[in-house]
Amino acid sequence: MSEPSTTAPAEGVRTTTVEAVVAAILLALGLVTATESWRLGARWTDDGPGAGYFPFYIAVVMSLASAGILVKALRQRSGDTEVFVDRRSLKQVLQVLVPAALYVLAVQFIGIYVASALYIALFMVLLGRFDWPRSLGVGLGVCVVFFLMFEVWFKVPLFKGALNPTGFLGY
Amino acid sequence: MADLGSLMQGFAVVLSPMNVLLMFIGIILGVLIGVLPGLGGANGVAILLPLTFSMSPTSAIIMLSCIYWGALFGGAITSILFNIPGEPWSVATTFDGYPLAQKGQAGAALTAAFTSSFIGAFVAVVMITFLAPLVAKFALKFGSPEFFAVYLLTFCSFVGMGKGSPLKILVAMSLGFALAAVGMDTVTGQLRLTFGQTELMRGFDFLIAVIGLFGIGEILLSMEEGLEFKGKQARIDPKIVLQTWKELPRYWMTSVRSSLVGIWMGITPGGATPASFMSYGLAKKMSKDGAKFGTGQIEGVVAPETAAHAAGTSALLPMLALGIPGSPTAAVLLGGLLIWGLQPGPLLFVEQKDFVWGLIASMYLGNLVGLIVVLTTVPLFASILRIPFSIVAPVIIVICAIGAYTVHSAMFDVWLMLVFGVIGYVFKKLDYPLAPMVLALVLGDKAEDSFRQAMLGSQGDLLVLWSNPLVGSITTLALIMLFWPLIAKAIALVRAPKEDEFASQRPVD
Numbered sequence: 011m012s013e014p015s016t017t018a019p020a021e022g023v024r025t026t027t028v029e030a031v032v033a034a035i036l037l038a039l040g041l042v043t044a045t046e047s048w049r050l051g052a053r054w055t056d057d058g059p060g061a062g063y064f065p066f067y068i069a070v071v072m073s074l075a076s077a078g079i080l081v082k083a084l085r086q087r088s089g090d091t092e093v094f095v096d097r098r099s100l101k102q103v104l105q106v107l108v109p110a111a112l113y114v115l116a117v118q119f120i121g122i123y124v125a126s127a128l129y130i131a132l133f134m135v136l137l138g139r140f141d142w143p144r145s146l147g148v149g150l151g152v153c154v155v156f157f158l159m160f161e162v163w164f165k166v167p168l169f170k171g172a173l174n175p176t177g178f179l180g181y
Numbered sequence: 182m183a184d185l186g187s188l189m190q191g192f193a194v195v196l197s198p199m200n201v202l203l204m205f206i207g208i209i210l211g212v213l214i215g216v217l218p219g220l221g222g223a224n225g226v227a228i229l230l231p232l233t234f235s236m237s238p239t240s241a242i243i244m245l246s247c248i249y250w251g252a253l254f255g256g257a258i259t260s261i262l263f264n265i266p267g268e269p270w271s272v273a274t275t276f277d278g279y280p281l282a283q284k285g286q287a288g289a290a291l292t293a294a295f296t297s298s299f300i301g302a303f304v305a306v307v308m309i310t311f312l313a314p315l316v317a318k319f320a321l322k323f324g325s326p327e328f329f330a331v332y333l334l335t336f337c338s339f340v341g342m343g344k345g346s347p348l349k350i351l352v353a354m355s356l357g358f359a360l361a362a363v364g365m366d367t368v369t370g371q372l373r374l375t376f377g378q379t380e381l382m383r384g385f386d387f388l389i390a391v392i393g394l395f396g397i398g399e400i401l402l403s404m405e406e407g408l409e410f411k412g413k414q415a416r417i418d419p420k421i422v423l424q425t426w427k428e429l430p431r432y433w434m435t436s437v438r439s440s441l442v443g444i445w446m447g448i449t450p451g452g453a454t455p456a457s458f459m460s461y462g463l464a465k466k467m468s469k470d471g472a473k474f475g476t477g478q479i480e481g482v483v484a485p486e487t488a489a490h491a492a493g494t495s496a497l498l499p500m501l502a503l504g505i506p507g508s509p510t511a512a513v514l515l516g517g518l519l520i521w522g523l524q525p526g527p528l529l530f531v532e533q534k535d536f537v538w539g540l541i542a543s544m545y546l547g548n549l550v551g552l553i554v555v556l557t558t559v560p561l562f563a564s565i566l567r568i569p570f571s572i573v574a575p576v577i578i579v580i581c582a583i584g585a586y587t588v589h590s591a592m593f594d595v596w597l598m599l600v601f602g603v604i605g606y607v608f609k610k611l612d613y614p615l616a617p618m619v620l621a622l623v624l625g626d627k628a629e630d631s632f633r634q635a636m637l638g639s640q641g642d643l644l645v646l647w648s649n650p651l652v653g654s655i656t657t658l659a660l661i662m663l664f665w666p667l668i669a670k671a672i673a674l675v676r677a678p679k680e681d682e683f684a685s686q687r688p689v690d
Contacts (some may be wrong), residue, residue, distance in 0.1 A: 029611055036352055043359050046374055058637045061371040064629040065362040072355035075348045082348075094610065099405040106404045107603070110397070110578050114595050122583060130575045138571025152576055156583060164232040166587050 026087045028094040033080035040073030109133060121171025127153045184314050191538030195546055200243050204543065207244040208551045209558075211251015215267050216259055216562050218570075219400040219577045222252040222268065222493075223509040223619070227391040228584030230517050238521040239536050243543040245517060246497075249510055250302065250547045253453075253493050254555045255562065257294040257486060262287060262563055269688045270453035270489040273461040277474060277481025284477050288417045291559055292425040297436060297483040299552040301490035304440040305447065306544045309498050313530070313541070316502040320527035325634035326645050328503075330655035332628040333646075334662065335505055338450050339617040341662030344687055349613045357618040360385040361625025368633060380593045387622040388588045391513055393598040394615050396581040398605020400574055417559055425479070432480050435464050439484045443491025448499060450507050452616065453492040458687050460488035494544065501537060502527060505624065509616050512623040 044066055051060030052067075095103065109129065116125040127149035134145035157176060160166045170176065194200070214225035226245050233241035256268035261278035274294060281290035323331075336354055343350045363374045364384025375381040429436075439460040446456035464484035465474040474481045496507035497514070504526035506512040518525045523533055530537055555562075585598035608615060621628075639645035647653040661668070 025611070028607070032607060032611060033352075036356065039356070039359070043362075043374060046376070047362075050371060050373060054641050058368075059633050059641070061366045061369045061373055063636075064632055065359060065373065068355045068358040068362070072352055072359060075351040075355070078348045079346070079352065095405065102404045103401050103606070106401060106574060106578075109575075110602075111599060113575075113578065114582060114599055117582065117586075117595065118592055122586065126579045126582075130572070130579065133575040134571055138569055140571070148572060152579065156579075160232070160583065160587070165235055166231055167590070168583060169586055169590070169592065 022093045022096050022100065024087075025092045025094045026083050029083040030080055030087070033076045033083055036076035037073055037080060040069050040076055044069035044073060105137060117169060117171065119171055120173050121175070122169045123153050123157065123175050124171070124173050126156070184310065187534060187538045188310060188542060190535070191540075191542030192546075194239060194535055194539040195243060195542045200240055200539075200543075201546075203240055203244040204247045204547055204550055205554070207247025208251040208254075208547065208554050211248035211253075211551075212255040212258070212555060212558075212562055213251070213565065214248065215252035215255020216565055217573065217577060218265075218267070218403045219396055219574075220580070221395055221399070222249050223513050224392045224395040224581070224584075225252055226510055226513045226517075227388045228396070228580060230388060230513065230520070231584070231587035233517065234520065238518070238523055238533075239539040241517065241521060242514070242536065242540050243547070245514060246540060246543060247547040247551070249493070249514070250544075250551045251554075252510075253302075253490055254295060254298055254551050256489075257298065258291065258555070258559060258562055259566065261290045261294060261482070263566060270457045270493070271485075272454070272686060272688060273457040273485035274482060274489075276461065276485075277476070277478050280475070280477030281479070281482065286477070288421040289425045289428075289479065290477075290482050291417060292422045292556065293429060293479045293482045294486045295552055295555050296426065296429060297439075297487040298490040299548050300436055301440050301443055301487035302494045302544070302548045305444050305491040305494035306541065306548070308444055308495065309501070309544070310541055313498050313502045313537075316498070317527040317530040320503050321531075323527070325631045325638065326648060326652045327655065329628065329631040329635050330646055330652045330659065331503060331505060332624060332631060334655055334659040335450050335499075335507075335624075336617065336621065336628075337659040337662035339614070339620075341665035342449065342455070343614055343617070344455070345612045345614060347666040349611075350617055353608070353613045353615065353618040354621045357621025358625045358628075360390070361387075361622050362629070367626065367630070383589065383591075385597070385622065386588055386594065387516060387619060388513070389585050389594045389597050390601050390622055391509065391619055392581050392585050393601025394605035394608075394619065395509075396577065396584075397599060397602025398609055398615075400577055401602065401606040402609055403570075404574065417556055422556060428479060429483070432483050435468065435480055435484050436487050438463060438467070439487035440491045443488035443493075444495045446488070447492035447495025447507055450616075450620070452496070452508050453489040454688060456492035457485035457489040461485045494548075497540075497544075500525065501529065501540070504529075504627070506620065509619045512620050516623055 047062030047066035047069055050062030052062040053060055113125060113129040116129065130152055131145040131149035134140040134148060135142060156168070160168055161176070210229065211225065214220040215222070226248055229248060230245065233244060252268065256266065256271035257274055257278070259265045259267035260271040260274040261282050264275050264279040266272040266275055278290045278294060281287065339354065340347050340350050359374070361384070364372070364382055366373050372382060442460045442463065443453070443456045446452060446459065461481065461484050464480055465471045468474070468480055470478055470480065493508065496511040498507070500506040500511040500515050504515065506515045515525050523529065523536065581598060582595050585595045586592065588594060605615060635645055646656040
């Protein structure tokens with residue numbers, strides 16, 4: 011996928027490093043799950059297997075397998091110089107991820123309709139270099155379509171938040 | 182022949198005007214989903230599932246399964262015109278489909294792809310019609326040990342048949358099981374793994390996971406690759422369609438072979454992606470034009486498309502008859518059954534005849550409708566891909582957010598979706614497979630229940646999994662699958678392995 015890694019000098023985090031970190035996180039998750047399941051009762055109780063019985067063994071499998079991946083990744087570290095994601099791609103990924111997080115935060119306060127219209131319009135203006143009227147038009151249009159589809163046709167209410175833009179319609 | 186009578190009744194159910202309308206809506210939404218980056222069969226169905234909460238289960242499943250057929254058709258459009266596989270299973274279609282489009286034969290390639298998709302699906306539906314009731318009848322005799330053994334086989338098959346590191350498959354799977362265990366334990370009523378967080382009491386809904394992992398994750402990946410659509414023009418005029426149809430019967434052997442490969446891989450949890458690659462490889466080896474594959478052979482489009490559709494359709498057989506889905510999309514549909522208050526499994530064929538046969542009838546009609554819709558509307562869908570990514574990306578994220586919110590009307594789920602999106606992106610880049618994780622998340626509770634019941638019956642004796650020849654052979658097969666990577670290594674020591682020429686191109690899914 012990331013072909014420039016062979017030609018460009020290694021810039022950014024190496025794949026094996028990410029591999030090791032992810033495996034370590036998964037290992038930790040596995041261990042936490044195992045101890046918590048053990049606490050819940052991972053053994054045979056009076057009325058059958060305890061609540062933690064099944065999750066405990068699942069967690070054991072998870073810990074062992076991720077430990078295996080971790081060991082393998084650490085052993086490969088010296089040889090492999092492939093880059094997980096180079097700077098330019100990382101920037102592009104963050105360009106989508108950060109606004110998406112801000113959008114979800116906005117939804118929390120001002121509701122899905124207003125936030126979506128603003129998000130689409132801003133995304134178009136800032137990243138797509140569209141002009142304002144067209145961007146706002148698309149943003150509003152998409153929201154109207156979703157309103158008709160979800161609330162009117164399929165009767166599924168969406169999150170309105172503090173602003174209630176559709177209140178006057180009775181939805 | 183009682184089944185044929187039931188099937189006719191199913192057609193009667195499906196052919197009500199409302200259901201036919203839903204079928205068209207489903208197909209069109211499905212093709213749209215298949216064409217757009219970031220939206221695929223599994224998360225498309227997951228996002229639209231809440232729309233069906235107020236419908237009758239039969240109408241709901243008709244619309245959702247049609248979305249699935251539409252998505253299967255849609256994947257071919259992007260592969261052939263843009264050399265961008267819209268779905269993992271249409272990667273193999275790009276090998277010959279795009280060269281054909283470059284030679285100006287996009288119309289012929291698309292016609293061949295759609296028609297063979299239809300044929301693959303049709304063969305698979307005929308198989309389901311006759312086989313599913315038999316499997317269900319057989320499965321009625323299953324006790325909990327048998328069911329647990331089948332679950333075991335499903336998950337071990339991922340290890341045995343999956344591509345990539347077996348350790349990663351195991352981790353992905355157990356992560357799915359662990360996430361499924363979070364929340365209220367249905368048997369003891371204890372809260373598990375919530376660590377005192379009230380939001381976690383509901384547990385992790387697999388719909389949220391599917392929307393995040395496949396939807397947001399995919400958008401992040403496409404963003405990184407700097408997606409640009411430079412496609413070939415597509416117009417399908419009726420003359421080309423007829424010409425191609427005249428040519429297709431020549432490849433009947435390829436069609437039959439690909440259908441069989443697809444059906445087999447669909448019933449076992451191999452899935453549509455390996456099926457399409459296997460069938461392309463076989464066609465290349467066996468065709469007399471095999472050497473010309475990759476330069477734009479119609480046969481090279483027929484083989485993977487037939488197999489992918491046959492596999493995608495057959496994946497519904499274990500879901501219907503056993504309650505165990507063969508693919509992530511089938512898993513989402515199964516989740517739908519639970520939400521509509523139906524209990525998936527062999528009893529469905531006895532208690533919900535209208536539903537089951539309505540679904541099977543809609544598979545016949547839905548694929549026919551799909552074929553007509555895609556043949557007539559390709560230019561429209563191709564033009565959607567020319568919409569700049571800076572419009573498509575935020576709209577898709579909005580769709581995902583709405584989809585995640587509507588599942589439980591909870592804002593926490595939207596945040597969770599974002600987290601799953603990042604996990605999906607990282608996992609995809611590190612080749613952790615997502616399908617076993619999603620399936621484990623969906624089936625976790627049910628697998629655990631059958632395990633507990635089996636253990637209760639035997640007072641904790643694991644040998645209950647070998648207590649009779651049936652359960653014993655399923656369990657043994659499962660263990661062989663689980664240790665297959667090791668067994669294959671041992672075999673490779675004795676005998677030099679054959680090289681898999683498409684290994685590098687096949688995505689891990």
